[in-house]
Amino acid sequence: xxxxxxDTGRSxxxxxxxxxxxxxxxxxxxxxxxxxxxxxxxxxxxxxxxYVALSGISASNQSALLARLDALGANLQVVTPGQxxxxxxxxxxxxxxxxxxxxxxxxxxxxxxxPPEGVKIFKNEFVPKSNxxxxxxxxxxxxxLDALGAxxxxxxxxxxxxxxxxxxVLGSEAAYRLGVTGVGDRILIDDAxxxxxxxxxxxxxxxxxxxxxxxGSKVAKVHYPDKAKTIGAISAIYVRTxxxxxxxxxxMLAHAANLTGSGVSVxxxxxxxxxxxxxxxxLTSLGLMIGVIALAVGGMSIANxxxxxxxxxRGEIGLRRAxxxxxxxxxxQFVTEAxxxxxxxxxxxxxxxxxxxMGVALSASQPVALDWGSLPAAWGxxxxxxxxxxxxxxxxxxxxxxxxxxxxx
Amino acid sequence: MRVDATTMTIPLPEPQTMAAAPLLTLEHATKxxxxxxxxxxxxxxxxxxxxxxxxxxxxxGPSGSGKSTLLSLLGTLDMPSTGTLRYGGEDVAAMGxxxxxxxxxxxxxxxxxxxxxxxxxSALENVTTGLQYTSAPRRSRKDLAAEALxxxxxxxxxxxxxPQLSGGEQQRVAIARALAKRPDIIFAxxxxxALDTETGHAIIDLLLGASDDGASLVVVTHDPTVAAxxxxxxxxxxxxxxxxxxxxxxxMETTEGAQSKETRP
Numbered sequence: 001x002x003x004x005x006x007d008t009g010r011s012x013x014x015x016x017x018x019x020x021x022x023x024x025x026x027x028x029x030x031x032x033x034x035x036x037x038x039x040x041x042x043x044x045x046x047x048x049x050x051y052v053a054l055s056g057i058s059a060s061n062q063s064a065l066l067a068r069l070d071a072l073g074a075n076l077q078v079v080t081p082g083q084x085x086x087x088x089x090x091x092x093x094x095x096x097x098x099x100x101x102x103x104x105x106x107x108x109x110x111x112x113x114x115p116p117e118g119v120k121i122f123k124n125e126f127v128p129k130s131n132x133x134x135x136x137x138x139x140x141x142x143x144x145l146d147a148l149g150a151x152x153x154x155x156x157x158x159x160x161x162x163x164x165x166x167x168x169v170l171g172s173e174a175a176y177r178l179g180v181t182g183v184g185d186r187i188l189i190d191d192a193x194x195x196x197x198x199x200x201x202x203x204x205x206x207x208x209x210x211x212x213x214x215x216g217s218k219v220a221k222v223h224y225p226d227k228a229k230t231i232g233a234i235s236a237i238y239v240r241t242x243x244x245x246x247x248x249x250x251x252m253l254a255h256a257a258n259l260t261g262s263g264v265s266v267x268x269x270x271x272x273x274x275x276x277x278x279x280x281x282x283l284t285s286l287g288l289m290i291g292v293i294a295l296a297v298g299g300m301s302i303a304n305x306x307x308x309x310x311x312x313x314r315g316e317i318g319l320r321r322a323x324x325x326x327x328x329x330x331x332x333q334f335v336t337e338a339x340x341x342x343x344x345x346x347x348x349x350x351x352x353x354x355x356x357x358m359g360v361a362l363s364a365s366q367p368v369a370l371d372w373g374s375l376p377a378a379w380g381x382x383x384x385x386x387x388x389x390x391x392x393x394x395x396x397x398x399x400x401x402x403x404x405x406x407x408x409x
Numbered sequence: 410m411r412v413d414a415t416t417m418t419i420p421l422p423e424p425q426t427m428a429a430a431p432l433l434t435l436e437h438a439t440k441x442x443x444x445x446x447x448x449x450x451x452x453x454x455x456x457x458x459x460x461x462x463x464x465x466x467x468x469x470g471p472s473g474s475g476k477s478t479l480l481s482l483l484g485t486l487d488m489p490s491t492g493t494l495r496y497g498g499e500d501v502a503a504m505g506x507x508x509x510x511x512x513x514x515x516x517x518x519x520x521x522x523x524x525x526x527x528x529x530x531s532a533l534e535n536v537t538t539g540l541q542y543t544s545a546p547r548r549s550r551k552d553l554a555a556e557a558l559x560x561x562x563x564x565x566x567x568x569x570x571x572p573q574l575s576g577g578e579q580q581r582v583a584i585a586r587a588l589a590k591r592p593d594i595i596f597a598x599x600x601x602x603a604l605d606t607e608t609g610h611a612i613i614d615l616l617l618g619a620s621d622d623g624a625s626l627v628v629v630t631h632d633p634t635v636a637a638x639x640x641x642x643x644x645x646x647x648x649x650x651x652x653x654x655x656x657x658x659x660x661m662e663t664t665e666g667a668q669s670k671e672t673r674p
Contacts, residue, residue: 013542013543013544017546017547020547021541021547024541025538025541028527028529028530028534031529032527032528032529032530033529315523315525316525316527318525319519319521319525319527320538320541320542321486321510321513322484322486322513322517322519323513323514323519323538323539323541323542323586324510324511324512324513324514324515324517324542324543325510325514325541325542326506326507326510326511326542327506327510328507329510329542401486401487402481402486402487403481403486403487406486406521406525
């Protein structure tokens with residue numbers, strides 16, 4: 001028995017061994033009463049799951065919304081003629097569409113020309129001329145609707161093949177007011193017949209088109225030879241750009257449209273750019289709130305369970321003290337056990353929450369998006385809650401004297 | 410060295426002379442608890458005991474006489490209200506909680522009446538837990554534990570959990586847990602109390618055999634046939650410890666058996 005004489009003066013255990021021992025004891029304690037362990041960890045799991053699921057659902061919603069916004073026109077800018085000091089319009093240079101199209105940030109360019117004023121548009125010659133229907137004429141160069149991202153509910157647009165023919169595309173509202181239900185009808189624009197080749201879906205990114213009748217630029221110049229010069233002036237250029245800093249983009253577009261950089265007005269086609277930056281994150285806040293509340297409740301249930309555990313395991317505590325455990329190591333053992341419970345609860349919660357978020361995203365055919373960065377933080381918060389919940393029961397365990405504890409069982 | 414409560418004046422041993430000095434000495438110790446009326450209730454009256462290396466001692470006495478209290482004091486689980494406990498000449502009260510725990514971890518083994526095994530883990534794991542607070546390297550603990558279990562005859566049952574073992578086997582696991590660290594002294598509090606007579610004697614055989622290689626052994630028992638097997642016997646009654654003469658044992662202890670139902674103080 002003298003072979004391994006132990007030194008009583010120092011604790012001979014290296015830190016690594018102490019940590020492994022601690023985890024081992026905590027593990028033994030935790031798996032010893034499985035159903036209770038699972039129940040205690042459930043609160044933490046639900047808290048973490050609530051946060052992860054709701055923030056994940058929110059992230060999916062957000063990325064779906066952003067995708068829709070981008071499709072609609074968050075990246076759509078409108079270049080229009082500016083005004084000088086006396087409110088007179090400064091026409092855009094003729095080269096503007098071409099220089100704009102050359103910029104690397106620009107994906108597509110669509111040009112609308114200035115329509116003649118006072119145009120009267122009717123379904124046929126029998127409609128009384130006094131029945132104005134507040135329809136506007138828009139004059140487009142070929143490809144403009146594509147650049148705009150406007151989609152057709154019927155028919156097709158105006159392109160190189162039909163731009164010289166008397167054909168028209170109707171905005172959704174215009175078709176309704178004219179009583180045109182299908183492609184193939186004719187309408188009367190200033191006493192000239194035009195065939196309807198397409199009807200647009202509503203165009204939220206350029207709402208004025210909804211109540212417009214659109215004809216090609218070449219036809220317009222032929223139809224209104226006296227106004228050919230006015231028609232040749234650009235009224236608006238729709239520019240679809242790559243996503244980027246809106247302010248810098250506008251400056252760049254202004255200079256591309258007019259090399260002097262002045263006399264040009266560049267605006268977002270709609271307030272979608274703003275919407276992009278202020279997308280709704282109330283769901284994330286809700287998830288955070290539910291998560292915090294559930295974590296607090298979960299922490300209490302762990303504390304409660306640990307108090308019961310400490311009372312039940314007085315015998316084990318007494319034994320460990322007799323075996324040489326210091327009060328400090330008893331305290332650490334129970335704190336570690338509580339932390340381990342919530343660590344497992346946290347992992348289960350992350351899995352549950354992520355699964356829920358993915359399931360919801362897939363069933364709503366939204367992109368799956370999780371806030372991956374927040375997962376370790378959520379887990380860390382769960383473990384911290386466990387540590388906090390374990391401190392009081394563990395201190396009670398550590399305060400027991402060996403004889404009290406040994407008597408307890 | 411024997412109990413001499415009135416005249417004992419032990420010179421403080423020098424740490425260097427440890428080998429010659431007794432393993433532990435209890436000097437003029439008393440233990441009292443607050444009673445119901447708030448006045449202190451003395452469970453153990455002034456007692457002085459010295460225990461040598463390798464000594465085998467039985468502590469006998471009726472229930473409630475203070476046997477377990479004395480054992481707790483000797484085993485550093487509790488501190489005397491007055492008086493001094495020294496291990497190797499060093500005052501245990503002055504060590505502080507931490508070093509006292511380390512003293513227990515390194516040098517003292519305990520065996521309890523109720524075994525105090527962790528029910529959810531294997532025999533091997535229970536014995537390994539006995540080494541957790543010692544300086545034995547983690548890697549070697551399993552080997553030491555398996556060796557100790559083999560020594561108590563449970564080499565085939567390393568992976569059984571306590572509920573799968575008989576009472577005698579569970580107590581063997583507890584003994585293996587005490588032995589695995591190769592302690593200087595083993596304290597056993599009624600180790601046969603929960604076992605039938607035959608099994609109890611087998612357990613005592615085991616404990617006596619375990620102390621063959623030099624460990625001191627202190628066993629609390631109220632069974633006179635168990636006590637009779639120890640060369641030195643301390644009798645305790647009403648908190649007063651008496652050293653029993655070899656000739657007195659038979660009469661003393663048969664009367665103890667009849668009185669063992671006494672109420673606790």
